[in-house]
Amino acid sequence: MREWLIQLRKSKQLTQQQVASRCFIERSYYSQIERGKRNPSTHVAKIIGEVLGFNPLKFFKNDLDFSFNEYKKLSSEKNPHENMLDYIKYLEYGRIVYLYNSIQKYYKHLFTYLLIGIKDKRHCIIIDNNKNYCLLKKRLESVYTNKEIENFVHHINIDISNHDVESVIQNVQYLLAKLNDNECIYFWIHKEKMWQNSLWEKLDETDINYIKVLAVQAFNASLISGGEHIKLMKKYPLLMTDEEIVTSPFFNSNPNSLILPSLYIQENI
């Protein structure tokens, strides 16, 4: 809730409709901005600032102190690495982008992910090549029985489903149809091949969106560019490396996110 905005509007004895009309926006949109449900674009922020007489960056600036303090608090906690398992253990759903440098650490994290999944009796859908899966299965067999692994770990081999997003989605839907609606699913997608580029977006369009899904999409960090990395940070709320999990600073809906316009856009506000 943007109490400061509500108070400012009331101090000028204006209704939401009056402010919205002067800003050439819908009253419902303005109401959502006041309630904190939506963030205005820089253009709309500028107009509201002009109408009500305040610095438009105040839409973002109130969060600046909070997120700065929050950042300081997180920085002073123990090594973020030690919190990584906690992150995964207590997350029922979420989206994580994992950019790995070391294949050994990739295996280690995938193994941990599956260990937690099986221990908590959550179904794990692994979309990866056959070599990686066989390695992981061998490690899992030292901890769990074959039956436990087969019950909870489902592998979709990207080597077989070559150039075919649709067959992967069909496989996923087939698996999901066998599960209880309330079950939390773990997804792990290793993006190696070009045809996988649209995979998560297509999966999101299916029923998978409506169930509890904790999804990790893993990329080799040396094979994607800085520009692509930024695009990924805008799509995923959590950013994982070989050493830690942090909130993505570019994900708009993160509660502590503070995304300001770049310098020249601020100058033009």
Next chain:
Amino acid sequence: MSELINLTKYLKIENAAHILYTFECKENYINNMIAYIKAGIEMGHHLLIIENSNTYKQVEEKIKSFFSVQEQMSIHYLDNYLFYGYYGNFRMNNIIEHFREVLTPFLNNQINVRTWAHVEWQEQNDIFAKIEEFEKLADYSVSKMKLMSVCAYDASDICASLHINMMRTHEYIMTDKEFVKSSLYRVFIK
């Protein structure tokens, strides 16, 4: 904590600030540079711009149209090809030392200066590892000299691995359209 000063007319950040700018569009890149220069001049700061000569020709045209002759005297240019040893190996200690030498006259005369550096390099072995180390040293230098400093990289020239490591050495991350605090700043692998 350093004093807060205006980065733009709306936003104040600490005087000692290391900003990573990963750009994709040249036009937005130049616009952001001009906005940075403008804010610096309005604060009475000098600007040190380290840029390649081709791009700087375009920047110079805008500088001449936006700033008075007097203001233009606060803007100092260095060719980044010479600065980063483009013609040879990327020698980080030499670069950092050169950076300090260039800035010392300003600092000795208590002249506030902010820097903008477009980092480019010649293809060579282990360049990303060298850049990563270089930026660690640069972050230390920027903090010690209490500078506001932008390091600009073409987003297509660097991989995600390097970008992530640079998020550890830069407090702020800028793109062509966004400006954020890095969630990995000074989070180093032990």
